[in-house]
Amino acid sequence: MMSWEWSDIFCHPLWVISTVILAITVRAQRKGSWDPRACPVSLNGKTAIVTGANTGIGKFIALDFARRGARVILACRSEARGTSALKEIIELSGNEDVHLRLVDTSSLDSVQKFATQILEEQKELHILVNNAGASGLPKGITADGLETTFATNHIGPFLLTSLLLDLLKKSAPARIVNVSSLNHRRGKVDFSHFKGENLTYVMDSVYNHTKLHNIIWTNELARRLQGTGVTANSLHPGVVMTEVMRNYNFIVRFLFNLVGFFFFKSSKEGAVSTIYCAVSEETEGITGKYFDSDCSLVLAAPPARDPALGVKEFEICERLTSKL
Numbered sequence: 001m002m003s004w005e006w007s008d009i010f011c012h013p014l015w016v017i018s019t020v021i022l023a024i025t026v027r028a029q030r031k032g033s034w035d036p037r038a039c040p041v042s043l044n045g046k047t048a049i050v051t052g053a054n055t056g057i058g059k060f061i062a063l064d065f066a067r068r069g070a071r072v073i074l075a076c077r078s079e080a081r082g083t084s085a086l087k088e089i090i091e092l093s094g095n096e097d098v099h100l101r102l103v104d105t106s107s108l109d110s111v112q113k114f115a116t117q118i119l120e121e122q123k124e125l126h127i128l129v130n131n132a133g134a135s136g137l138p139k140g141i142t143a144d145g146l147e148t149t150f151a152t153n154h155i156g157p158f159l160l161t162s163l164l165l166d167l168l169k170k171s172a173p174a175r176i177v178n179v180s181s182l183n184h185r186r187g188k189v190d191f192s193h194f195k196g197e198n199l200t201y202v203m204d205s206v207y208n209h210t211k212l213h214n215i216i217w218t219n220e221l222a223r224r225l226q227g228t229g230v231t232a233n234s235l236h237p238g239v240v241m242t243e244v245m246r247n248y249n250f251i252v253r254f255l256f257n258l259v260g261f262f263f264f265k266s267s268k269e270g271a272v273s274t275i276y277c278a279v280s281e282e283t284e285g286i287t288g289k290y291f292d293s294d295c296s297l298v299l300a301a302p303p304a305r306d307p308a309l310g311v312k313e314f315e316i317c318e319r320l321t322s323k324l
């Protein structure tokens with residue numbers, strides 16, 4: 001009679017060896033992407049805003065801009081976490097012109113206040129990185145009557161960008177960069193989602209929808225900005241070990257970290273495609289495009305490239321944010 005244990009399977013040398021080979025192969029594939037350290041572009045005299053800059057890739061994006069000499073505004077939700085990121089970025093970059101401003105993108109009121117403050121304080125704005133986003137948020141409706149993940153990842157950033165658009169135009173050439181995700185390919189367009197209708201909360205589905213809307217919106221924005229000197233692009237940062245996962249339970253995070261140790265990018269690596277869109281000479285003047293995590297130009301999913309959907313997207317987002 002044969003008997004076996006799970007450990008016989010999982011600890012089998014062949015399994016271990018093939019996993020290690022696979023991990024090394026996958027890691028090796030990350031090489032060859034654009035290298036921010038080799039990019040000489042200076043941001044002296046430029047002003048940049050990075051949302052969600054207190055942690056993960058947002059922090060590395062902000063640090064890169066600070067090292068290039070930009071005035072950097074960290075747009076963060078938590079004052080405590082924002083302050084510690086601020087100190088760290090100033091220390092590492094030696095640039096004192098880095099500032100913390102608070103915003104919670106899930107609240108239209110908070111976005112409005114943030115934008116008002118920026119418009120009062122800044123004469124120019126050259127780079128806006130919409131990086132803040134969350135996945136795995138519990139089901140819920142915000143005070144504005146919007147679904148929580150949609151409000152945080154999409155409608156809040158939409159309003160923020162709209163309110164800062166004139167300042168960006170005035171400062172042209174300027175760049176808007178939206179951190180989307182490969183997950184957008186699994187997203188579906190149903191505008192009733194914005195108010196929390198017809199949604200199922202499984203396997204990141206809501207996050208995936210919001211990331212699709214990010215690109216639809218960005219592309220329509222790019223069409224509207226033709227000729228203004230302001231560009232708008234979106235990108236996939238890569239599968240990054242970030243605190244986007246912080247809303248998941250311990251087990252999910254543990255597994256994510258375990259797998260991630262081998263296969264995922266660090267936050268620093270995840271920041272690269274955003275920095276590429278925001279500062280590189282290669283992307284100057286490029287607009288309405290979607291970049292992969294290795295900085296290559298790729299086609300977003302078909303709905304994201306549909307101009308008719310873009311028009312509708314704009315109409316609906318404007319209506320939802322216009323009661324202010």
Ligand SMILES: *[C@@H]1O[C@H](CO)[C@@H](O)[C@H](O)[C@H]1NC(C)=O
Pocket residue numbers: 190192197198
């Ligand atoms: C979404 O839900 C509403 C009711 O909340 C329903 O009338 C509508 O048909 C649904 N739409 C889709 C696409 O299922």
Ligand SMILES: *[C@@H]1O[C@H](CO)[C@@H](O)[C@H](O)[C@H]1NC(C)=O
Pocket residue numbers: 182183186187202203204205208
């Ligand atoms: C969301 O996207 C991720 C990554 O592409 C995928 O693994 C997951 O299954 C998607 N969720 C749904 C409900 O399609």
Ligand SMILES: *[C@H]1O[C@@H](CO)[C@@H](O)[C@H](O)[C@H]1NC(C)=O
Pocket residue numbers: 130131132133153154155156157158159160161162177178179180213214215217218
């Ligand atoms: C860029 O595109 C849209 C998606 O939100 C806009 O809503 C938003 O202004 C901006 N942000 C992100 C994260 O994509």
